[in-house]
Amino acid sequence: MRGDKIDEKNLSRKYKTNVSRLIRAWKKGLSDMEIAASTGIDPATLHRIRGDIEMAHRRLRLARVNIQ
Numbered sequence: 858m859r860g861d862k863i864d865e866k867n868l869s870r871k872y873k874t875n876v877s878r879l880i881r882a883w884k885k886g887l888s889d890m891e892i893a894a895s896t897g898i899d900p901a902t903l904h905r906i907r908g909d910i911e912m913a914h915r916r917l918r919l920a921r922v923n924i925q
Contacts, residue, residue, distance in 0.1 A: 863913035872906055874898055879906060 868876040874896070882892050889907075893900045 863910060868909060876906060
């Protein structure tokens with residue numbers, strides 16, 4: 858089950874931005890405002906992207922628990 862990941866490519870298409878780059882920036886500890894300033898993405902859009910990623914992670918964790 859370790860191979861399960863969120864579909865970054867699909868999210869990138871949905872939001873017309875490089876979601877992998879946003880995830881790397883969040884992992885480095887950059888705030889949403891710093892990312893918004895450097896990428897030009899609206900902070901509300903960043904919030905929606907983060908929410909979609911968090912929901913995808915929750916679904917993956919639930920799927921793993923239900924399989925075991």
